[in-house]
Amino acid sequence: MSWFKRIKDGITTSTKEKKETPEGLWYKCPSCKKITPAEDHAKIAWVCPNCNYHERIGSHEYFHLLFDGDNFTELFSNITAGDPLKFVDTKKYADRLVESQKKSELKDAIRCAHGQVGGYDLTVACMDFGFIGGSMGSVVGEKISRAIDYAIEQKTPFMIISKSGGARMMEAAFSLMQMAKTSAKLTLLADAGLPYISYLTDPTTGGVTASYAMLGDLNVSEPEALIGFAGPRVVKETIKKDLPKGFQTAEFVLEHGFLDKIIDRKELKPKMTQLLGFFKH
Amino acid sequence: MNFLDFEKPIQELIEELEKVKKSGEKTKVDVSKTVSEIETKIAEARKDIYGKLTAWQRVQVSRHPDRPYSLAYIDYITNGSFMELHGDRTVKDDKAIVGGFGEVNGKTMMFIGHQKGINTKMRQLRNFGMANPEGYRKALRLMKLAEKFNKPIVTLIDTPGAFPGIEAEERGQGEAIARNLFEMAKLKVPVICIIIGEGASGGALGIGIGDKVLMLEYTWYSVISPESCSSILWRSWEHKEKAAEALKLTPNDMFGNKLIDGIVPEPLGGAHVNQQEIFETVKQTILKHIGELSKLPTAELIKQRIDKFCAMGVVNEG
Numbered sequence: 288m289s290w291f292k293r294i295k296d297g298i299t300t301s302t303k304e305k306k307e308t309p310e311g312l313w314y315k316c317p318s319c320k321k322i323t324p325a326e327d328h329a330k331i332a333w334v335c336p337n338c339n340y341h342e343r344i345g346s347h348e349y350f351h352l353l354f355d356g357d358n359f360t361e362l363f364s365n366i367t368a369g370d371p372l373k374f375v376d377t378k379k380y381a382d383r384l385v386e387s388q389k390k391s392e393l394k395d396a397i398r399c400a401h402g403q404v405g406g407y408d409l410t411v412a413c414m415d416f417g418f419i420g421g422s423m424g425s426v427v428g429e430k431i432s433r434a435i436d437y438a439i440e441q442k443t444p445f446m447i448i449s450k451s452g453g454a455r456m457m458e459a460a461f462s463l464m465q466m467a468k469t470s471a472k473l474t475l476l477a478d479a480g481l482p483y484i485s486y487l488t489d490p491t492t493g494g495v496t497a498s499y500a501m502l503g504d505l506n507v508s509e510p511e512a513l514i515g516f517a518g519p520r521v522v523k524e525t526i527k528k529d530l531p532k533g534f535q536t537a538e539f540v541l542e543h544g545f546l547d548k549i550i551d552r553k554e555l556k557p558k559m560t561q562l563l564g565f566f567k568h
Numbered sequence: 569m570n571f572l573d574f575e576k577p578i579q580e581l582i583e584e585l586e587k588v589k590k591s592g593e594k595t596k597v598d599v600s601k602t603v604s605e606i607e608t609k610i611a612e613a614r615k616d617i618y619g620k621l622t623a624w625q626r627v628q629v630s631r632h633p634d635r636p637y638s639l640a641y642i643d644y645i646t647n648g649s650f651m652e653l654h655g656d657r658t659v660k661d662d663k664a665i666v667g668g669f670g671e672v673n674g675k676t677m678m679f680i681g682h683q684k685g686i687n688t689k690m691r692q693l694r695n696f697g698m699a700n701p702e703g704y705r706k707a708l709r710l711m712k713l714a715e716k717f718n719k720p721i722v723t724l725i726d727t728p729g730a731f732p733g734i735e736a737e738e739r740g741q742g743e744a745i746a747r748n749l750f751e752m753a754k755l756k757v758p759v760i761c762i763i764i765g766e767g768a769s770g771g772a773l774g775i776g777i778g779d780k781v782l783m784l785e786y787t788w789y790s791v792i793s794p795e796s797c798s799s800i801l802w803r804s805w806e807h808k809e810k811a812a813e814a815l816k817l818t819p820n821d822m823f824g825n826k827l828i829d830g831i832v833p834e835p836l837g838g839a840h841v842n843q844q845e846i847f848e849t850v851k852q853t854i855l856k857h858i859g860e861l862s863k864l865p866t867a868e869l870i871k872q873r874i875d876k877f878c879a880m881g882v883v884n885e886g
């Protein structure tokens with residue numbers, strides 16, 4: 288639920304800008320402040336060479352990192368959000384959608400694709416934080432649902448890359464029910480005996496954590512990612528105490544037994560290839 | 569008896585009624601005519617006020633201090649045969665969710681529900697109906713127990729949300745709820761879920777995947793409470809009325825949007841005005857649905873349940 292602050296902080300740089308980095312641009316790490324040529328930064332999976340800070344990236348970048356030869360087929364790209372509740376807060380949801388689409392050059396907070404990873408077929412659904420904080424509305428639920436159908440039809444393993452502040456409030460109960468929908472669909476994938484790998488990235492909170500992100504045959508995450516059900520601000524307000532150091536980081540969640548492994552983004556492709564091999568052979 | 573601010577006209581009439589009755593007793597004068605006149609007025613006032621409740625007023629009724637909670641329903645429905653079963657077999661017994669077997673018309677059923685406290689001390693013990701992961705894991709353990717012995721499951725939902733505490737996060741609140749959504753989707757026995765008060769977010773949904781999901785007339789169900797929605801979207805707590813409208817959280821809205829399967833009517837003035845009546849209505853509703861669902865072959869039951877949830881959502885295509 289903390290995506291407002293982050294949008295204000297300007298984390299929503301258009302993915303295109305990041306990807307097609309003109310020569311001579313520099314990336315300044317928000318964690319250690321070290322400056323790296325943007326081109327080099329992109330070559331090392333948008334991870335700081337000095338402190339290993341994982342910059343938030345979008346589906347374009349993840350697909351580029353994962354799929355062999357940058358070859359993939361995007362799936363269900365024509366699905367966009369409805370506004371069934373005609374929701375209005377300080378702004379109309381319909382206007383918010385149009386603005387977000389313009390600003391992010393995305394249609395909603397998730398993209399799905401099929402391609403090969405290290406020679407193994409894989410269907411991937413990847414969330415985009417740049418679209419209304421990666422919030423889960425009907426589009427996210429429907430595209431995950433269809434991607435699971437697709438994986439079952441094509442008999443491929445399935446991966447979801449989560450990056451989300453949680454529910455999309457402007458879709459209210461429709462948003463809530465996407466948790467039920469995606470979880471119910473995952474039972475069919477399990478019945479088909481196909482592996483599901485959940486990759487949790489910064490941040491993965493709220494309804495996404497309380498549904499598909501925590502339901503992987505393997506739950507893996509990026510280092511230092513914020514992972515939790517309730518956001519840290521809400522927890523702090525509830526207990527009226529300072530939060531322990533490292534609370535709700537990937538390392539904390541691993542230590543408490545809810546992650547199989549932390550995988551550095553630079554290692555994502557070789558490790559995924561290895562994992563897919565374990566399931567296949 | 570407690571009254572909400574908008575129930576003032578009802579409160580005044582009830583106070584008047586008590587006065588008339590008392591003076592009748594004292595003076596031995598026949599006041600029955602006046603009594604019946606006031607009673608008619610009370611019914612009219614209730615009809616008037618409850619006939620045009622705003623979304624926010626419904627939220628208030630769902631939290632009415634006199635409103636019955638899960639254990640009161642379960643005790644009535646099982647005619648006192650309910651036997652509570654405790655613990656998640658891992659960490660502890662969460663008092664915010666109760667569960668156990670009970671007998672209804674000769675049939676064993678598994679009952680599970682959020683439980684709010686009936687007084688200050690109990691409210692703390694029950695953590696205001698906000699469960700920790702252990703509550704969801706206890707619920708799942710009991711549901712699997714019911715499944716193993718082919719007993720239908722009834723869940724009663726009444727929570728302001730899953731508890732957002734440090735231990736809850738340490739012990740995997742997100743995982744616990746997610747696991748329940750996944751496992752409940754494929755339970756081999758009929759599951760009826762009834763929202764009897766507040767249906768807030770993942771904390772409600774965590775015991776809310778059923779063949780029939782029903783809402784009592786004066787309850788709400790959404791992704792967030794109107795107060796929290798107001799504080800996030802309007803950046804102030806003052807827009808809760810507007811948020812309640814915008815969220816479309818009433819039973820009628822939820823049914824219209826095909827997100828629930830039905831609405832259970834409450835006595836005029838809310839469940840607390842006539843508890844016997846609402847308990848009996850809920851009992852009959854459960855019996856009717858379980859009777860029908862029990863006729864379905866297991867594979868068909870599960871398929872229909874999964875298909876129903878998978879159809880939820882509105883998108884544009886093209």
Ligand SMILES: [Zn+2]
Nearest residue numbers: 316319335338
């Ligand atoms: Zn750095």
